[in-house]
Amino acid sequence: xxxxxxxxxxxxxxxxxxxxxxxxxxxxxxxxxxxxxxxxxxxxxxxxxxxxxxxxxxxxxxxxxxxxxxxxxxxxxxxxxxxxxxxxxxxxxxxxxxxxxxxxxxxxxxxxxxxxxxxxxxxxxxxxxxxxxxxxxxxxxxxxxxxxxxxxxxxxxxxxxxxxxxxxxxxxxxxxxxxxxxxxxxxxxxxxxxxxxxxxxxxxxxxxxxxxxxxxxxxxxxxxxxxxxxxxxxxxxxxxxxxxxxxxxxxxxxxxxxxxxxxxxxxxxxxxxxxxxxxxxxxxxxxxxxxxxxxxxxxxxxxxxxxxxxxxxxxxxxxxxxxxxxxxxxxxxxxxxxxxxxxxxxxxxxxxxxxxxxxxxxxxxxxxxxxxxxxxxxxxxxxxxxxxxxxxxxxxxxxxxxxxxxxxxxxxxxxxxxxxxx
Amino acid sequence: xxxxxxxxxxxxxxxxxxxxxxxxxxxxxxxxxxxxxxxxxxxxxxxxxxxxxxx
Numbered sequence: 001x002x003x004x005x006x007x008x009x010x011x012x013x014x015x016x017x018x019x020x021x022x023x024x025x026x027x028x029x030x031x032x033x034x035x036x037x038x039x040x041x042x043x044x045x046x047x048x049x050x051x052x053x054x055x056x057x058x059x060x061x062x063x064x065x066x067x068x069x070x071x072x073x074x075x076x077x078x079x080x081x082x083x084x085x086x087x088x089x090x091x092x093x094x095x096x097x098x099x100x101x102x103x104x105x106x107x108x109x110x111x112x113x114x115x116x117x118x119x120x121x122x123x124x125x126x127x128x129x130x131x132x133x134x135x136x137x138x139x140x141x142x143x144x145x146x147x148x149x150x151x152x153x154x155x156x157x158x159x160x161x162x163x164x165x166x167x168x169x170x171x172x173x174x175x176x177x178x179x180x181x182x183x184x185x186x187x188x189x190x191x192x193x194x195x196x197x198x199x200x201x202x203x204x205x206x207x208x209x210x211x212x213x214x215x216x217x218x219x220x221x222x223x224x225x226x227x228x229x230x231x232x233x234x235x236x237x238x239x240x241x242x243x244x245x246x247x248x249x250x251x252x253x254x255x256x257x258x259x260x261x262x263x264x265x266x267x268x269x270x271x272x273x274x275x276x277x278x279x280x281x282x283x284x285x286x287x288x289x290x291x292x293x294x295x296x297x298x299x300x301x302x303x304x305x306x307x308x309x310x311x312x313x314x315x316x317x318x319x320x321x322x323x324x325x326x327x328x329x330x331x332x333x334x335x336x337x338x339x340x341x342x343x344x345x346x347x348x349x350x351x352x353x354x355x356x357x358x359x360x361x362x363x364x365x366x367x368x369x370x371x372x373x374x375x376x377x378x379x380x381x382x383x384x385x386x387x388x389x390x391x392x393x394x395x396x397x398x399x400x401x402x403x404x405x406x407x408x409x410x411x412x413x414x415x416x417x418x419x420x421x422x
Numbered sequence: 423x424x425x426x427x428x429x430x431x432x433x434x435x436x437x438x439x440x441x442x443x444x445x446x447x448x449x450x451x452x453x454x455x456x457x458x459x460x461x462x463x464x465x466x467x468x469x470x471x472x473x474x475x476x477x
Contacts, residue, residue, distance in 0.1 A: 091444050092443050093440055093442065094436065094437045096443075096455075097440055365465055365466075369458055376454060380445055412465075413468065416468060
């Protein structure tokens with residue numbers, strides 16, 4: 001074969017792989033990008049504002065953490081064709097099943113409230129009243145799920161994922177010093193030593209990287225999309241690409257706030273957006289749009305994670321490929337979760353700080369259990385066959401899971417007893 | 423009332439369907455579940471303590 005024939009053959013091979021990836025891509029990208037939800041954006045904005053570029057290396061470390069945990073759900077979903085809730089019920093019995101389902105319901109609802117808080121705060125910067133934001137979001141999310149096809153739902157959501165990249169031009173617009181990013185951010189360091197504030201922020205970053213709903217969402221999404229065992233390889237690529245994007249977006253947010261708001265105490269991304277507007281109107285607007293989009297993506301995934309889990313256990317049809325008439329309870333549970341959570345930020349004097357604290361605390365009761373179940377299920381040779389965890393995967397995931405459990409527990413307990421680690 | 427009865431029978435049906443764990447109860451699995459129980463028990467105790475002291 002001549003040179004051009006070889007080149008053409010290789011191009012066709014690569015193009016075929018890319019086309020296959022585009023067909024399989026979805027669950028991993030969506031779950032990872034939605035991981036940067038309203039709470040996540042606040043955490044990254046605070047990280048940049050408090051410590052500049054100094055913690056970028058830590059965010060990079062979170063990439064394999066997110067990837068190794070989430071890729072297990074791809075294998076489990078593709079092999080068992082069951083969501084995470086159903087897998088727990090079937091493998092560990094009704095006690096652990098109910099515990100996980102009820103805990104998931106509470107955590108998801110509370111997190112959904114925080115997403116609505118983020119979205120209403122973001123659009124209030126543009127003068128949109130909170131009630132209008134809530135109505136528009138519920139309508140939009142209704143239209144997205146009621147189209148009756150998983151494929152359409154996924155493509156619309158991927159469009160919103162693309163909007164999450166709005167932080168990339170924002171980071172370029174602040175003209176950061178590349179040498180500062182390289183020297184301060186890429187070499188592991190703990191600015192000012194391991195103080196309580198720094199430790200709390202590191203724990204918050206881990207807490208926002210792996211959330212319980214992500215495990216349930218991605219596994220159910222893999223099942224609803226109909227991924228087979230042969231698709232696992234591309235499903236893993238999808239998850240890895242998603243993990244790279246989510247960490248990259250987090251870094252770009254840190255660069256924005258680390259450049260323009262360094263030293264300013266931030267505990268709310270909407271306040272950061274308002275402050276940024278005073279420096280540069282466009283960057284502030286980008287921050288606010290990104291916050292709204294992050295809240296919307298989080299809300300889309302979290303409400304579906306709950307509905308999928310309910311459908312799996314109660315035996316309702318639970319697919320986005322079904323019409324409302326065929327599976328009314330699936331959609332009713334979706335809208336009940338959505339509307340009740342959306343109303344909370346509109347209640348005058350609603351205990352929003354307490355709700356945020358509750359999310360932090362209740363999540364630590366579910367996350368360790370869900371992660372332990374995940375590893376045990378991936379070691380069940382009878383079910384997983386050739387896709388059982390290898391020794392290497394077990395070592396890596398066990399180290400990650402133990403570290404997450406310890407740190408997220410400390411994060412949760414610090415919410416209950418704020419002075420305990422001081 | 424009828425809906426409540428239907429719901430109760432559904433819960434009973436789910437409990438029966440998933441009554442027995444299907445995973446092989448090896449020593450590792452038993453140990454992990456026992457540790458998880460203790461972990462959750464301690465966590466719940468901490469939450470109750472916090473609730474009582476706040477009240």
